[in-house]
Amino acid sequence: xxxxxxxxxxxxxxxxxxxxxxxxxxxxxxxxxxxxxxxxxxxxxxxxxxxxxxxxxxxxxxxxxxxxxxxxxxxxxxxxxxxxxxxxxxxxxxxxxxxxxxxxxxxxxxxxxxxxxxxxxxxxxxxxxxxxxxxxxxxxxxxxxxxxxxxxxxxxxxxxxxxxxxxxxxxxxxxxxxxxxxxxxxxxxxxxxxxxxxxxxxxxxxxxxxxxxxxxxxxxxxxxxxxxxxxxxxxxxxxxxxxxxxxxxxxxxxxxxxxxxxxxxxxxxxxxxxxxxxxxxxxxxxxxxxxxxxxxxxxxx
Numbered sequence: 001x002x003x004x005x006x007x008x009x010x011x012x013x014x015x016x017x018x019x020x021x022x023x024x025x026x027x028x029x030x031x032x033x034x035x036x037x038x039x040x041x042x043x044x045x046x047x048x049x050x051x052x053x054x055x056x057x058x059x060x061x062x063x064x065x066x067x068x069x070x071x072x073x074x075x076x077x078x079x080x081x082x083x084x085x086x087x088x089x090x091x092x093x094x095x096x097x098x099x100x101x102x103x104x105x106x107x108x109x110x111x112x113x114x115x116x117x118x119x120x121x122x123x124x125x126x127x128x129x130x131x132x133x134x135x136x137x138x139x140x141x142x143x144x145x146x147x148x149x150x151x152x153x154x155x156x157x158x159x160x161x162x163x164x165x166x167x168x169x170x171x172x173x174x175x176x177x178x179x180x181x182x183x184x185x186x187x188x189x190x191x192x193x194x195x196x197x198x199x200x201x202x203x204x205x206x207x208x209x210x211x212x213x214x215x216x217x218x219x220x221x222x223x224x225x226x227x228x229x230x231x232x233x234x235x236x237x238x239x240x241x242x243x244x245x246x247x248x249x250x251x252x253x254x255x256x257x258x259x260x261x262x263x264x265x266x267x268x269x270x271x272x273x274x275x276x277x278x279x280x281x282x283x284x285x286x287x288x289x290x291x292x293x294x295x296x297x298x299x300x301x
Contacts, residue, residue, distance in 0.1 A: 012044030084120025194220030
């Protein structure tokens with residue numbers, strides 16, 4: 001592709017993934033956000049829930065000055081607390097909903113209009129019960145978000161490897177998206193390249209049936225060989241030994257997204273790197289790897 005990818009999507013980075021542990025210290029958080037916001041390669045940053053409003057204000061002002069869009073990643077908060085929007089225990093389900101509502105409130109404060117979430121684990125023999133709870137939770141959150149101008153994005157995860165999310169295989173994803181979008185226009189899907197090998201789906205198989213619902217994209221890598229280093233949903237760098245995604249696979253994903261109309265000059269959705277240091281790898285090197293991989297993959301589209 002000759003044209004700059006910035007014409008077709010807003011390049012982002014999932015901050016808590018590329019800078020693990022940065023949120024634990026305010027100065028480290030602010031410094032790592034600054035690195036992204038002042039890097040003209042990036043148009044957007046996905047940040048986790050931050051309780052301190054003064055820290056939020058400083059990040060908001062920094063990103064406003066830099067012209068960097070903010071999205072709130074609610075997934076780390078749910079995962080970090082072991083909370084599930086489809087928990088069959090009502091007090092626990094209500095708590096999970098409360099956590100996401102706090103993320104929506106933060107989005108309002110930050111001037112963000114999207115919050116990402118995920119479905120929790122489930123018992124196969126009680127799937128429909130879990131599905132019903134997730135539908136109930138998501139509908140409530142969509143109503144809450146609509147009043148505040150915020151959209152809810154359900155990320156598609158693996159269903160039987162690592163996160164074991166109820167919203168995994170594309171047939172389930174399509175059913176769920178149809179059910180929610182019937183009444184809630186501020187709902188969408190977040191498609192993640194790194195989860196597709198874990199789902200045993202190609203980008204076309206994973207995205208074509210639900211293309212009308214996809215509003216946001218992640219690109220990353222995964223190791224699918226059980227017992228291998230970085231196995232599961234660990235998001236190692238592109239080209240990691242024994243992994244599933246490098247330049248050819250990223251090129252296929254980008255071309256599929258273009259062919260399906262998910263990327264374009266009119267919509268310019270956020271497409272974020274979701275890459276994570278393995279062991280003692282520097283965050284800067286991991287992001288540099290992602291940039292070089294995407295640059296070449298885009299040229300080959």
